Amino acid sequence: MAERSEAENGNGAKRSVVTIHDVARHAGVSSMTVSRVINGAKYVSKEMQRKVTASIEALNYSPNLTARSLKSDVRLGALYSNPSSSNLGAFLMGAFRQSGASGCQFLIEPGVTEEEALEGLERLIEAGIGGVILPPPLCDSARMLEKVSAAGVLPLSFATAIPRDGVAAIVVDDYKGAFDMTRHLIAAGHRAIGFIQGDPKHSPSQRREQGYRAALAGAGIRIEPEWIAPGLFTYKSGLDAARQLLGISPRPTAIFASNDDMAAAVSAVAQGIGLSVPRDISIAGFDDAPVASTVWPELTTIRQPIAEMAATAVAMLADQVRNARSGGTPKAPHVREMLTLVERNSTGPAPGAGE
Amino acid sequence: MAERSEAENGNGAKRSVVTIHDVARHAGVSSMTVSRVINGAKYVSKEMQRKVTASIEALNYSPNLTARSLKSDVRLGALYSNPSSSNLGAFLMGAFRQSGASGCQFLIEPGVTEEEALEGLERLIEAGIGGVILPPPLCDSARMLEKVSAAGVLPLSFATAIPRDGVAAIVVDDYKGAFDMTRHLIAAGHRAIGFIQGDPKHSPSQRREQGYRAALAGAGIRIEPEWIAPGLFTYKSGLDAARQLLGISPRPTAIFASNDDMAAAVSAVAQGIGLSVPRDISIAGFDDAPVASTVWPELTTIRQPIAEMAATAVAMLADQVRNARSGGTPKAPHVREMLTLVERNSTGPAPGAGE
DNA sequence: CTGAAAGCGCTAACAC
């Protein structure tokens, strides 16, 4: 055969991907050395490291994640309660990317009702998963947790507000997020701040309300009972809550909704009755879901780094499963992710508060 | 440890997954036979087939997709122009699931601007992809297509309205979708139907407008120029268009927006000026994005089966890459996906049209 | 029609 820059098999088919062996040959070392450089890079001489790195650059090598995962064969699953949720994109993005890096397979099953989620879990268990990611409200369901542990599968609570001992969790400080947002509103001169509760079945709901209450209390502001409206995290429930809150007199100068869907509804209702946002009324949401930057004006909200959280969840669970398989002591760490306030155009100074 | 039903290795670590060999042993055949049964099932005796199937059932075997893909080592990429898009979730769901089934790796790079998309493409090429999925407007960009083919990567146009010869494509009949929706509105008694255009840079935009125009023409209705408002697929642009369209007198009894984000904006504006949807005005969208079932009333829209389309795209591209590698003649099929009208609560009979 | 052997790309485990 003649010379060629790419490897080629007998069929004449191009094998366009560079393997670890190609790099090894190019660098004049064994593939094992290359492997070591790619990974820990412990116990490798500076010299080797340099050579190998150069060859990787030269050949434009990138490891085959599939082959890597074949070794450990860890399968992880996730149940997603709200398949049409706008968070799903970010969640999948983070989870899948990390599953490559962590060398494991990642499966997902939708399921809007608990019944469907249970069926999805069934399928995941049959597929041989070693761990499963449970977002709210699934992560707070006793039935769910029970079934998971009965199957010998490691659970991970995703974005729960009430982590449990013995269950790994990605924890988010809903309390602090709501507290910060409320303080932000107070700092802008708002005193009468309405609040729309989240779905009581989701653990973050209560924590968000507590944060709101604490911030107001801390500022010495007494909360009028009528400032609090019930909600279910849906746009529709936000509509109802908005009508209630905007009917109060004197009207609150700001409304803080427990999520963005409801905040968007408030914005629609407010503008519907001729109010200018944020000049007449400020509106804040929670989550930084896509809708927050879709509606106009764009919503000031608390950003949950869903993609990063999903990536962390996958990495943690993969470690846990490997650890458990090699007989290690089970640890179930709780990792806390930071929430950040992102200010957009739906909030501003309170009317008459001076600039 | 107490009793356990699962296999276990010397370390005491559970190997929870059943392999093809376990099945083979259980059925008293070679693993090759099992493999054949799982796949084509060609050249296998009925007898074997039965035995193997039974064992698979009994052991609850499911093949390890990772191992399967290791053989062919096909890497596919996708560029996603709108990472915060609500379609992303469905897209990823479909693509990733199929990538497992098709035995290939799937990588995705975000990129809102063409510049960023080009960088993402660069990374994908470096990662050694054999094919790439391009949604609009990327699939209609000459620069993009040029760079892709220069790298020897097979492109696939996703949901384009103007497929090209020699480039595989998932085609969607935007014309027919818009035509059907317009007919639907006409059938409900509407005569004055406003239309909001999509982003002119996206190929589906023109086709949707053509479908709208054709349906009206077919019903012998003359389109008033003022019924057509420009839009950019964004909520904000929908707001502007809605104000324009709702200011016309006599006011259209229905407004058909080129996507759901804009339709949602129309709904907000309409309700804002005291109109009841759909009693006073009907509103229709396109895409069936999550927002369509988020807002209230929920939007009548044209559903694009994004997840299925993504799955088809991955399957097709994987085949293409394998085919090309084994020196096959390149075919670039165009697959047409069906659009369906989903009627929800934002449309109804035209006012005064009788029930 | 069925099975045995080889190997996909990578990395533990063990030499040297």
Add this chain to the structure above:
DNA sequence: GTGTTAGCGCTTTCAG
């Protein structure tokens, strides 16, 4: 520090 060996679960030859 570095290389060798073996093997992850599956499928593609190639013999029978």
